[in-house]
Amino acid sequence: MQTALRTSLPETELASRANFAPAARVAREDRQERQVHTSGLPLSIRGLRKSFGDNEVLRGIDLHIPAGQFVAIVGKSGCGKSTLLRLIAGLEKIDAGSISFGDAAIQPEDIRVMFQEPRLLPWARVLSNVEVGLGRDRSSGDAHARAEKALTEVGLVDKRDQWPSVLSGGQKQRVALARALVSRPRVLAFDEPLGALDALTRISMQRLLERVWRDQGFTAILVTHDVAEAVALADRVLVIDEGRVAHDVMVNVARPRERGSAELASLEGSILSHLLSADDRT
Amino acid sequence: MSLIDSVSLPRNFRLPRVDGLVQWIVPLAIIAIWQVASVTGFVPVRVLPAPSDVALAGWKLLLSGELIRNIWVSFWRASIGFLIGGSIGFAFGLANGLSQLSAKLTDTTLQMVRNVPHLALIPLVILWFGIDESAKLFLVALGVFFPIYLNTLHGIRTVDPQLIEMGRIYGMSDGELFRRVIFPGALPSIFVGIRFALGIMWLTLIVAETIAASSGLGYMAMQAREFMLIDVVVLSILIYALLGKLADSASRVLERLTLSWHPAFQKR
Numbered sequence: 001m002q003t004a005l006r007t008s009l010p011e012t013e014l015a016s017r018a019n020f021a022p023a024a025r026v027a028r029e030d031r032q033e034r035q036v037h038t039s040g041l042p043l044s045i046r047g048l049r050k051s052f053g054d055n056e057v058l059r060g061i062d063l064h065i066p067a068g069q070f071v072a073i074v075g076k077s078g079c080g081k082s083t084l085l086r087l088i089a090g091l092e093k094i095d096a097g098s099i100s101f102g103d104a105a106i107q108p109e110d111i112r113v114m115f116q117e118p119r120l121l122p123w124a125r126v127l128s129n130v131e132v133g134l135g136r137d138r139s140s141g142d143a144h145a146r147a148e149k150a151l152t153e154v155g156l157v158d159k160r161d162q163w164p165s166v167l168s169g170g171q172k173q174r175v176a177l178a179r180a181l182v183s184r185p186r187v188l189a190f191d192e193p194l195g196a197l198d199a200l201t202r203i204s205m206q207r208l209l210e211r212v213w214r215d216q217g218f219t220a221i222l223v224t225h226d227v228a229e230a231v232a233l234a235d236r237v238l239v240i241d242e243g244r245v246a247h248d249v250m251v252n253v254a255r256p257r258e259r260g261s262a263e264l265a266s267l268e269g270s271i272l273s274h275l276l277s278a279d280d281r282t
Numbered sequence: 283m284s285l286i287d288s289v290s291l292p293r294n295f296r297l298p299r300v301d302g303l304v305q306w307i308v309p310l311a312i313i314a315i316w317q318v319a320s321v322t323g324f325v326p327v328r329v330l331p332a333p334s335d336v337a338l339a340g341w342k343l344l345l346s347g348e349l350i351r352n353i354w355v356s357f358w359r360a361s362i363g364f365l366i367g368g369s370i371g372f373a374f375g376l377a378n379g380l381s382q383l384s385a386k387l388t389d390t391t392l393q394m395v396r397n398v399p400h401l402a403l404i405p406l407v408i409l410w411f412g413i414d415e416s417a418k419l420f421l422v423a424l425g426v427f428f429p430i431y432l433n434t435l436h437g438i439r440t441v442d443p444q445l446i447e448m449g450r451i452y453g454m455s456d457g458e459l460f461r462r463v464i465f466p467g468a469l470p471s472i473f474v475g476i477r478f479a480l481g482i483m484w485l486t487l488i489v490a491e492t493i494a495a496s497s498g499l500g501y502m503a504m505q506a507r508e509f510m511l512i513d514v515v516v517l518s519i520l521i522y523a524l525l526g527k528l529a530d531s532a533s534r535v536l537e538r539l540t541l542s543w544h545p546a547f548q549k550r
């Protein structure tokens with residue numbers, strides 16, 4: 001763990017220098033301070049391809065994500081966002097190309113995914129659902145304590161003994177977040193985790209996501225339909241089109257970000273126009 | 283005084299007790315009407331004896347020890363047959379739900395056997411086993427097998443694939459996946475199978491005991507018919523009804539205990 005951290009740092013440094021060159025000094029200083037105790041893993045994707053039968057979904061994705069960066073992925077429906085995420089999480093087989101996480105030897109517990117559905121076990125109490133996230137440490141002595149701590153982080157420790165069926169949609173999603181966080185992952189991938197929530201719950205969940213990401217410093221990859229959400233949360237927004245990264249937009253806006261500010265709105269507008277132009281072509 | 287007491291009691295303290303009584307109102311009323319109808323001669327005693335006569339016959343048989351012995355024999359046959367048929371059905375359900383190979387190998391055969399009404403096998407079973415215990419056990423086991431097999435299989439096949447994927451992502455081993463995800467997910471369906479099987483279990487046993495037995499409740503009823511003891515015949519039928527109800531209640535309690543997570547079983 002320690003060596004992995006050290007070897008991954010210089011690479012991060014380089015990448016962030018390259019990416020952040022001109023603008024947003026504030027944002028950069030902010031992140032560099034955080035990187036001192038980051039536990040994120042950098043992610044490099046080279047020439048990644050994936051097809052299902054004749055359907056060529058990903059046609060050569062090249063991408064580097066520095067450790068601890070928050071990346072949002074947008075694109076029209078069916079463009080392969082979920083497929084990319086599932087490949088990163090190791091849920092699908094790679095056809096060609098590679099995905100690597102720095103030089104570190106990674107554990108299964110280092111990479112976690114959160115889906116649009118909470119996928120909680122209805123027959124397990126909230127706390128045991130969170131314990132599931134510990135992976136191979138499930139049976140260790142401090143499993144309870146660690147699960148409780150993760151529940152505290154998402155503000156649901158008082159629901160520890162409830163059945164999932166009595167929770168609201170937003171609460172279920174928070175339990176799913178706690179389950180993803182409990183093993184202290186170094187890469188956390190989200191596939192439209194807030195898609196099914198109402199507007200208000202969405203905003204409070206977005207705040208929660210941002211907070212845990214800042215506290216824990218994992219590398220975050222968020223697939224979303226909501227461009228406003230993408231620019232509000234992410235350091236960087238990737239637009240996927242025709243199986244490639246069509247646009248790579250830095251969001252150099254200092255945090256905490258003000259929702260609906262002119263800066264975010266103009267970024268959102270330009271990303272939306274990318275998406276729409278992609279849509280017009282088809 | 284008592285009025286104030288009952289008012290100050292929390293509502294939910296009294297509700298279950300009232301509930302427990304409510305379901306017995308109709309059976310008790312039927313018995314009362316029946317008694318009146320018999321005593322006034324509205325229903326001839328040769329057609330249907332009065333409940334008091336049935337109770338008296340029951341009391342006599344109880345004293346002679348015959349009743350307990352026959353109930354015990356029937357109960358024993360029912361449970362052993364259920365255990366044997368149920369476990370085999372459960373095992374096949376598990377195997378065919380979890381393994382494609384096993385399903386390919388046996389499912390078609392089992393579906394074919396299922397289409398033969400098991401009671402149609404009675405003549406054959408008597409030829410094989412005589413009117414021995416094993417004949418009854420075989421029939422009960424066969425009858426119980428299919429509902430449990432089919433519902434276990436269905437339960438396992440319909441466990442939410444997203445939950446299974448979740449289990450795999452979080453590094454569950456096959457055993458753990460079964461224990462934590464697949465089995466609990468299949469349990470509601472398995473219980474449906476158990477409830478069905480309990481009904482079939484009694485039905486099979488009654489038929490088998492009336493046709494081929496030298497003990498048990500069905501045999502008792504058939505004997506009584508030969509000697510025109512209609513009160514004993516009615517008594518046997520009532521006991522069957524009670525035993526059936528008892529088995530059903532037992533499975534409900536079990537269901538409530540194991541499925542307490544299920545929204546349908548909460549706060550009721």
Ligand SMILES: Nc1ncnc2c1ncn2[C@@H]1O[C@H](COP(=O)(O)OP(=O)(O)OP(=O)(O)O)[C@@H](O)[C@H]1O
Pocket residue numbers: 052055057075076077078079080081082083084
């Ligand atoms: N297991 C699979 N088998 C066959 N085709 C698949 C499979 N998974 C995805 N696809 C196809 O790959 C393409 C991309 O799917 P994917 O789910 O990655 O899209 P997406 O960008 O996440 O869309 P959405 O925004 O609607 O979630 C689609 O055309 C889909 O039909």
Ligand SMILES: [Mg+2]
Pocket residue numbers: 081082083191
């Ligand atoms: Mg998707």
